[in-house]
Amino acid sequence: MVDVSLPAKWLLRIVAVGYVFFLVAWPVGLVVQHTFDAGLDNLTEALSDEQVAGALQLTVMVAVWAVVINLVFGVGISLLLVRFEFPGKRVLSALIDLPLSVSPVVVGLALLLVYNGRDGWIGPTAESRGFQIIFDSPGMIMATCFVALPLVIREVVPVLHEIGDDQEQAARSLGANARQTFLRITLPGIKWAVVYGVVLSLARSLGEFGAVKIVSGNITGQTQTATLVVESKYQSFEQQTAYATSFLLILVSIACLVVVAFLRPKRTH
Template sequence: MAERSQTAAAPRRSRYALRALALGYVAILVALPVAVVLWRAFDEGVGQFCAAISSEQAVQAFRLTGLVAGVAVVINVLFGVGVALLLTRYRFAGKRLLNVVIDLPISVSPIVVGLALVLVYGPRNGWLGRPLADSGIEVIYAVPGMILATVFVSLPLVLREIVPVLQDEGMDAEHAARVLGASAVQRFVRITLPTIRWALAYGIVLSLARSIGEFGAVQVVSGNVSGAGQTQTATLLVNERVQQLVPGAYQVSVVLIAVAVVAIVAVSLLRPKELP
């Protein structure tokens, strides 16, 4: 009996040790820094917090962040769904290469991404920037360049959530619908979309969180101009206030954190419990 008790206790101790390790890891790297930011944001009271996030500069930065992130998420959804169907439903030359290139934004530094965009779309020496500038189209140091940079760094997030679901689901249901005469649009709306809806939702949340928090690439291509015709997002505003030792950086950071947390919690609550 004693040997059995010791044998049963060993896995239990291992489980508790792994839990403690995981909780400690999350607490040190995530919970503690976020708690410090929250404390500093409300250290001077709720009134100061509201004043910081409702200032004209902060409101303009939030609006631009919402615009850039919203457009980037829409582009990533269209690209992610389309390329996920391409990779899982068709065979073509260069499929493996495309699969590798799609993950490139994850491994490349955002600063390098911004520099590459400047080299291509810069108004003076860019390969495509000078013809676009002559046509009156501004890319770099303008909103289009910021959207391009944000799309690039968040490109794989929607796609990588959808591909495994489509691979696990297979094509039997779609083949059956095709035999019964369903069009491509009908098959997508009635079969594919319900299959990937939760993976798509998580991909949208990840893409949104990545987009509103992007700093490096956007900093390079934006010019970080505040005021009328501004190119200053919320993350750039936080950086500016930290460097200039101006109050308000923590308060703006809390808003960005809150948006990401609310989106993740909302998807988790709406997701059916029977799904893994």
């Protein structure tokens, strides 16, 4: 362990706190301050705005679907990566991190090229059968799933490595089937990793902007999510409504983290 003098420790603390303050706390605090400049009037006006209310409902719907899909596939892919050996395993693991390194706008454009109904690879066939993907909720859900894909997996994989598979093998040797082994052995061992992954995925899904803007078309009252409403209201000089909507998104994200912090079991020493 590196021996650090007391002045150096205080300097490191000041630098760390200052970094977080100027990058996170101050900007978020200004949003909160502007939201309550006129008391609760900004919030009530925002919630009574049909455009904002519809956008919030759409945002919740898209985020919930994205979280559920990423939860199912995230846990499945995590088990595949940790418990099985197969050709291309490292390639799959690398591809999972792709959403973290690719711009969401690029993701939206890629989905648009594949699924748009005019000259996409799949879109024309889907639209000919009455199923629209791009400029509708399916495309928005797909884009949100893409950007939040790694979050559940990267929380669950380390825990699966840590707990090992001894108990799972013992359960199978005693006659437990795959379903029983997963529900009674594997899932209890990874439940908190799953919870954290879901919370991070939810927060990321609620705040997605770039990819959703490309695939949704940003149609007012139809495919406009809360983040797109913030941009629209701010650019149309309705800043107070933009601040209030931003505050609601911040509030939901903070609430998720607080709930997890209270639900997390305390470690006993």
